[in-house]
Amino acid sequence: MRLGGRIAAAEEVLQDILERRTPVALALRDWAKAHRFAGSKDRAAIGNIVYDALRQRSSLAFRMDDDSPRALAFAATVWGCGVSLPQLDFGDDRHAPKPLSDAEHANLNGRIDLATAPDWVRADVPEWVWPAFENNFTDEAIQEGQALAQRPSLDMRVNTIKAIRSDIQTEATPTILSPIGLRHPPVDGFGRHPDVQSTADYQRGKIEIQDEGSQLVSLLCAAQSGDKVLDYCAGGGGKSLALAADMNNRGELYAYDIDKRRLAPTWQRADRAGASIIEVIAPPAETLPALKGSMDRVLIDAPCTGVGTWRRKPDAKWRLTESALERRVKEQVTVLDEGSQFVRPGGYLFYVTCSMLAEENEAQIYSFLERSEGFSLLSAGEVFEERFGVDGPKPWSEDGLTLTMTPASTGTDGFFFAVMERQS
Numbered sequence: 204m205r206l207g208g209r210i211a212a213a214e215e216v217l218q219d220i221l222e223r224r225t226p227v228a229l230a231l232r233d234w235a236k237a238h239r240f241a242g243s244k245d246r247a248a249i250g251n252i253v254y255d256a257l258r259q260r261s262s263l264a265f266r267m268d269d270d271s272p273r274a275l276a277f278a279a280t281v282w283g284c285g286v287s288l289p290q291l292d293f294g295d296d297r298h299a300p301k302p303l304s305d306a307e308h309a310n311l312n313g314r315i316d317l318a319t320a321p322d323w324v325r326a327d328v329p330e331w332v333w334p335a336f337e338n339n340f341t342d343e344a345i346q347e348g349q350a351l352a353q354r355p356s357l358d359m360r361v362n363t364i365k366a367i368r369s370d371i372q373t374e375a376t377p378t379i380l381s382p383i384g385l386r387h388p389p390v391d392g393f394g395r396h397p398d399v400q401s402t403a404d405y406q407r408g409k410i411e412i413q414d415e416g417s418q419l420v421s422l423l424c425a426a427q428s429g430d431k432v433l434d435y436c437a438g439g440g441g442k443s444l445a446l447a448a449d450m451n452n453r454g455e456l457y458a459y460d461i462d463k464r465r466l467a468p469t470w471q472r473a474d475r476a477g478a479s480i481i482e483v484i485a486p487p488a489e490t491l492p493a494l495k496g497s498m499d500r501v502l503i504d505a506p507c508t509g510v511g512t513w514r515r516k517p518d519a520k521w522r523l524t525e526s527a528l529e530r531r532v533k534e535q536v537t538v539l540d541e542g543s544q545f546v547r548p549g550g551y552l553f554y555v556t557c558s559m560l561a562e563e564n565e566a567q568i569y570s571f572l573e574r575s576e577g578f579s580l581l582s583a584g585e586v587f588e589e590r591f592g593v594d595g596p597k598p599w600s601e602d603g604l605t606l607t608m609t610p611a612s613t614g615t616d617g618f619f620f621a622v623m624e625r626q627s
């Protein structure tokens with residue numbers, strides 16, 4: 204396919220996403236199925252235009268004075284993928300979109316200054332979420348929003364049950380904070396990340412794909428060999444696998460989730476990683492109640508809005524609603540109340556979200572501490588410095604105790620982390 208055909212295809216996919224609310228990955232897959240002639244480079248280029256358009260939807264629409272899929276596709280091609288204006292002369296390409304109008308041309312040439320846009324537009328954060336961002340990040344709120352609208356890196360965690368970082372055959376470079384992370388930087392232009400899953404190291408379980416932020420929160424749980432640990436919202440087992448490695452595959456590690464289907468890949472993933480200490484507890488979870496009050500560590504990786512992952516799931520940013528946020532907040536209350544019952548006196552409760560909204564984070568922890576007896580909040584900042592040193596990038600901390608990692612501050616996905624000790 205030539206450039207014109209790729210832009211037209213991106214426009215079609217964006218239309219599907221914006222008008223029919225189709226999730227981005229599904230829309231791209233459906234398009235590829237219906238257009239089998241498109242090669243892998245075409246699919247990558249179309250994907251980049253579409254993802255960039257969604258990441259920066261409000262600022263691109265402002266600069267184009269138009270929020271149509273066509274305007275977004277052209278804007279993302281130029282400002283996201285680095286295509287120059289003369290390249291947009293499609294000549295005889297009959298699959299190309301119709302030629303640019305004078306106004307479109309002028310806008311792509313920078314006629315409208317983004318500096319004149321409202322802050323939420325410059326930050327590419329939905330207008331209704333913006334007050335929460337400003338409240339959290341004050342003078343740096345625009346920078347934080349903009350960092351969430353950039354392309355992400357592809358991070359891997361070295362599975363220390365099977366390998367050390369220097370064993371891995373890769374062009375990826377060591378991550379700054381995580382001592383067991385490797386990173387492929389964000390791709391440029393129409394590029395794509397290497398297919399990590401087809402490498403021998405991946406297939407032998409030596410590496411997992413896991414954002415550095417997710418690695419860091421798992422390491423911050425400081426799980427020790429021989430501990431009894433419960434991963435209460437284990438999902439597909441990403442953090443359970445990281446905890447098992449940190450425990451040197453010794454001890455007891457239970458992976459529970461209310462959703463059986465989400466848990467399902469965990470058995471196979473644990474097998475590949477050699478993480479034999481993971482015991483999956485799937486609903487109806489008859490063995491779960493017997494664990495109450497006996498865990499050294501309980502991790503609650505709570506259901507959340509996923510604001511911190513907007514770089515990877517930019518369609519979720521524009522789909523998020525206040526009622527969805529309210530639902531998540533209620534679920535967080537439930538998982539905290541349920542999961543905390545498993546901590547033994549003297550044990551630790553970890554609360555993690557991949558959100559950057561105080562309502563799901565600090566506010567959730569403070570309300571838990573008020574309604575439940577026997578837990579006290581410890582300083583996650585001290586643990587962070589102990590594990591990752593004092594010289595590297597620093598997360599945010601509103602209260603000096605909990606931590607919020609963000610793309611702008613730590614170069615990771617956004618993650619909130621709090622640690623509490625159960626006294627009695």
Ligand SMILES: C[S@@+](CC[C@H](N)C(=O)[O-])C[C@H]1O[C@@H](n2cnc3c(N)ncnc32)[C@H](O)[C@@H]1O
Nearest residue numbers: 436437438439441442460461462465504505506
């Ligand atoms: C953020 S995801 C977990 C991701 C996972 N820990 C990982 O690292 O891949 C949150 C999970 O919480 C689960 N969940 C929601 N309500 C729950 C409840 N009441 N009890 C247990 N799990 C719950 C969801 O099914 C979802 O899989």
